[in-house]
Amino acid sequence: MSRAAVIGSGAWGTAFAKVLAEAGADVTMWARRETVAASIRDHRVNEGALPGVKLPERITATTDLAAAVSGAELVAIAVPSQTLRGNLAEWAGAFEPGSTIVSLMKGIELGTTKRMSQVIVETAHVEQDRVVVVSGPNLAPEIAAEQPAATVVAGTDVERCRAVQHAMALPYLRPYTSADVIGCELGGAVKNVIALAYGMAVAMGMGDNTKASLITRGLAETARLGAALGADPLTFAGLAGLGDLVATCSSPLSRNRTFGEQLGLGKTLEQAQAAARQTAEGVKSCLAIRDLARAHGVEMPITEQVERVCHEGGDPRVAVKLLMGREMKPE
Template sequence: MTTTTAAVLGAGSWGTAFAKVLADAGADVTIWARREQVAAAIREYGTNPDYLPAVRLPERVTATSDAGKAIAGADLVVLAVPSQTLRGNLANWAAFLEPDATLVSLMKGIELGTTKRMSEVVVETAGVPADRVAVVSGPNLAAEIAAEQPAATVVACIDMARATVVQRAVTTSYFRPYTNEDVLGCELGGAVKNVIALAYGIATAMRLGDNTKATLITRGLAETARLGVALGADPLTFAGLAGLGDLVATCSSPLSRNRTFGEHLGRGETLEEAQAATRQTAEGVKSCLAIRDLARTHNVDMPITEQVEKVCHEGVDPRKALIALMSRETKAE
C-alpha cells in the first residue's frame, strides 16, 4: 500500500492540527507556512511556536515557506488559509497541483463580494472539476484534536470514492470521519455557525442565561437550514455533525474564536478593539456580510445573522440588537 503524500497550506491552529492527524494516520505531510521562521521551527523542533506550541508534531511532518515545494507530488492538497485570502493564494498555487490531486478545504466561510462557498472558489480559481474537491467540516476545535481528544468530522465530496480516500487518510484512534455527498450543506453549516457563535458570545458577555443560549443555537440552526434548503442542500445535513454538531461546539467552547470575539463585542468593545484583543481570524465577522447578502438574494429570513452583521459592521449596540430580535412578529415554529 502506497503512502499518502499531503500538503497542508496554512500553518494556523487547524492546519497544524490537521497535519498531525494526517501524519498519525500514516501520511507524509508538508506544511506550508507564510513565514519562514514558523516553517523552520516546525522542521527543527517539531512544534509550531505561534499556534499549538505545546503540541509535538509527528516525525512525518515537515514544513516549508515555499508553496511549490509543499504541493509538488502531493496526493492531497489541504487548504487551511483564512477564507477571504483563498482566491488570491490559490491563483498563485494552482500551477503546482498534480493532475489528479484531491483538494481538501478546511475553510468555513463565504467569499465577500461573490457570495461563493469555498469549494466554488477552489473550482473557479484552480480550474479543477468539482469532483476533485472535498470539504472537511464538523465539531473540530483544533486544540482538542491536537491533544488527541476523541472527535468526529464529515468529509463531503460529490465523488464518494474520493471522499472515501480522504476518509481513510484522516482516520485515527481519536479522529473519526464520516462521508457525505452534500458538499453545499456541509459548507453552509460550517460558515453560518460562526455567525451564530458570535451571537452566542455576545449573549455570554451580557450574562444571559441558558434559555437565551439554547434559543440562539436552535433558532440559529433553523435559519441555517432555511438558507440551505433554498440553495438545494439536504435538510438532514443540518441535524448532523456539520450542522448541529459544529454549531454546538463553536457556540459553547471558550476555545472558539468566534464565540470569544462575540464576547468582546458583548462587553461593548468596537470591532477594531475586539480584533486587537483576539489576534486571530474570526471568520464569522466577514462572512456575516456575505451570508446576509446570500440570504437576501434568495429571500430567506435570517434574523440572527442580520443583527450580528449590524453589531459587527454598523455599530449597533448588542442590547438594541437583542430587543430587535425579541420584538419581531410572533409566528409558528
C-alpha cells in the same frame, strides 16, 4: 495516501497535518513565514498555533508552495477564507494532476457569496469532483490533544471521499462521508456567525434559555438558507450542522465566540480585534451570508443583527430587543 500537503500553518492546518501524519502519510506543510517553517522542521513544534503540541516526525515544512505540493496526492488548504481567491491565483497550476484538494475553510466569500469549494474550482481550475470538504465539531486544540471527535468528509466523488476518510481515520478521530457539499459548507460558515451572537449573550450575562434559543434558532436559519440552495435538510441535524454549531458556540476555544464576547462587553470592532489579536471568520462572513440570504429571499434575523453590531456600530442589547420584538409566527 502516502504523500500529502497542508497549505497553511494555523491551528487547524497544523492539527490536520498531525492527523494525516499519524494516519500514515508523509506531510509537507506550507507556511508563509520561514520562522514558522523552521520551527516545524527543526523542533517539531508550532508554538504560535498549537502551544505545547509535539508534531510527528513525518511532518516537514517549507515556504516554497511548489515544493510543498510536489508529488502530493492530497492537498489540504487551511488559509483565511477571504484570502483564498488571491492565494489560489498565485498557486493555480501547482497542484499535481488528479490530486484531491481538501478544503478546511469555513466561510462565504465577500462580494461573490461563493462557498470555498466553488472558489477553489473557479480559481485553481480543477474539476468539482476533485474537491472534498472537511467540516464538523473539530476545535483544533482538542484534535491536537487527541480527544475523541467525529467529522464529515463531503464531496461529489464517493471514492475520493472514502480515500480522504481513510487518510484521516484515527482512534481519536472518526470521519463520516457525505454527498452534501452545500449543506456541510453552509453549516460551517453560518455557525461562526451564530457563535458571535452566542458570545455576545454570554458577555451580557444571559442565561441558558437564551443560549439554547440562539443555537436552536440559529440552526433554523441555517437550514432555511440550505434548503433554498439545495442542501439536504438532514445535514443540519448532523456533525456539520448541529455538532459544529454547538462546539463553536459553547467552547471558550472558539475564536468566534470569544470575539462575540468582546462585542458583548461593548467594545467596537477595532477594540475587539485588538483584544482578541485576530479576526474571527464570522465577522467578515456575516456580510456575505446576509447578502446570500437576501438574494434567495431567506430570513436570517440573527445573522442580520450580528452584521449590524459588527459593521454598523449596532448595540448588542438593542439587537436582542429587535430579535425578541419580531412579528409572532409559527415555529
